[in-house]
Amino acid sequence: MTTDPIVAPPRDAATDLDTVRLSLTVGGMTCGACAQRVERKLNKLDGVRAHVNYATTIATIDASSQYTEEELRLVVTAAGFSAEPFVDHAHIDTSAEDALTSDLFRRLVVALVLFVPLADLSIMFSAIPSTRIAGWQWFLLVLAMPVVCWSALPFHRAALTALRHRTTTMDSLVSTGIAAATLWSVYSVFGRPSTATSDKGTWTAITSGDSIYLEVAAGVTVFVLAGRYFEAKAKRRAGGALRALANLRARDVSVLLRDGAELRVPAGELAVGQRFVVRPGEIIAADGVVTEGRSAVDTSAMTGEALPLDVSAGDTVTGGIVVLDGRLVVEAAAVGRETALSGMIRLVETAQTGKADLQRLADRISGVFVPVVFALAALTFAGWSMVVGDVDRAVGAGLAVLIIACPCALGLATPTALMVASGRGAQLGIFIKGHQALEATRSVDTVVLDKTGTVTTGKLTFRSIATDEEGAEAEVLALAGAVEHASEHAIGASIAAVAADRTGELSQVTDFVALAGLGVRGTVRGHHVEVGRPAWFSERGFVIGARMSAAQSSSERLGATPVLVAVDGAVAAVITVSDTVKPSAAIAVARLKSYGVRTLMVTGDNAHVARSVADQVGVDEVVAEVLPEGKVDVVKSLQNAGRVVAVVGDGINDGPALATADLGLAIGAGTDVAIGAADIILVRDDLEAVVDSLALARATLSTIRGNMVWAFGYNVAAIPFAAAGLLTPLIAGAAMAFSSFFVVSNSLRLRRFDPMTER
Structure with a gap:
């Protein structure tokens, strides 16, 4: 039973409705075309702007207050997918992901175990007809049916769901290919007399696409299941860094009462102004100020810094860091979603739900690609039938087009790379707000540095x-x-x-x-x-x-x-x-210069102070004694001269310049204004993090470009080969699975990004 989509009520143009943002976890998507369809359905509603990320399965929706979350979920359901409210990564129940991965693995094992003898026997019976014993057709059918029916059931189920909603997905191609290969094989071995008159070579039987296609149906099932299984595991690993960051939150906390006693309560019940005790090995539950005690704290998970930091009374601390060797009493200044850790997690989540220009192009292509492939497969079959008159070759070529053209790699090319990069950046204390920041780094040639709190x-x-x-x-x-x-x-x-x-x-x-x-x-x-x-x-x-x-x-x-x-x-x-001057400043400036990046220091301090600091760190150009609006003027003048400008700052007076720049980088210990205006947040109080962030962003862009070249090139090159009969359906299935596996694996290389190798 399906639910009718929402019909938006008439909207009075004079009415200014508030807009709210919410996120939904969309289930059942199997390719970029699925995400495109959900996005299209949501965006048809008046006052709704939605982005659906296939890799993260998250729909980010900006909707006017006339819609409830339940109504928007019904729209997704009406499109043929499930929708649940998204919870932050610290509370995600991964049991569903584990169950899906386990189910794919079981189906893959069954398909693989049966496919091996099925392929051997099918090739033998095709290559050497004299080996065909009585009832050989039934023997092949018994081996094939569990694979094409049970192992391939997820594809058939998703294809039928799409059909009920009068649309198509990648699973429509896979399911149709498996079903067509199976039905044609049944007809070939049972419905018509054998035309084989002599034995032929094994290689010829493999590459010519013989009329027995049961091993093709089973092989495609194996290859696609393998691709889905490894894709599911890879996506899980890609989001692992963010989940680990989210799990830095303390589960409970010892609140210090007025009489000196301690009360253990859930961390969510901690209030601003309350004092709490943190012992060695425990996680600090909130941002605050140390009022008693002294200890070394491990900030590596938050900032990427390997060395512990000593804190004592009067020092500020942030939630998520671990106390190593002393007892601290901390007065809470920010709790729950207001802590720095929660804010950084939201930045990463936002980055992962955004879409780069290349991904928008890929989504548009995926949305129309599947129907086009069906048409190309039909034309291929008709062409071979009419021109050559060989129905077997026509079926083989048509199946190859159906199978090889699945646009899964297109849908994975950008979001998987962005997922991995944002997670790796979080481990290094670098938080990328979104795809715009990545794209801006592509041509940054000038870096403007604030002085106080940034270089010093x-x-x-x-x-x-x-x-x-x-x-x-x-x-x-x-x-x-x-x-x-x-x-x-x-x-x-x-x-x-x-x-x-x-x-x-x-x-x-x-x-x-x-x-x-x-x-x-x-x-x-x-x-x-x-x-x-x-x-x-x-x-x-x-x-x-x-x-x-x-x-x-x-x-x-x-x-x-x-x-x-x-x-x-x-x-x-x-x-x-x-x-x-920060010890890292001179090294960072030298690295920027080695990349051919022009550096300037722009500050409100007097010229003597600014020049002295600039000489110490190696900055050649100095603009001193400027007000905040003067910093903006400097950035604009550089931009007008054709420069692509990145600004690094930390103070309130840096906010306008950060927002004006092509790329804004805020030191994480800076003000909320600076952090809010920036594109990249640097939690590490280390100026080398500026260069590391640029290196990470450029490595991510390079990976995305490689993924897109492969994804586009694969489909453009493979379809003509398949239509020309140069690829059998079995080889096409393997190539399609490898394409998705290559894209995901290439993106996962970013997990090993090491800024030390860039220095």
């Missing part, structure tokens, strides 16, 4: 302290650190940290005052201490000694930040702090 760590580091009085450095640093310990400024924090490390416990400060944009002052051990910008002191007439003045000039010239310290009304020291 974004954290100020103490560099040096200079005084005019020999041996006074430690005492002045201790006084300055005590005052800055009460400050919340990043510069103050770096000074206080070094002072505490070098001089021990810091003294108490009284009468503390923070002057925004200028500095801080307070009383420490009876001394009046002031720490701040040089301009603050010069405006009040403070005199700086020669040694300290030289240190100040040197730090400014090198792009560092000088901070003056005054004790009891006199300048006592110049402290230099600076942002630190």
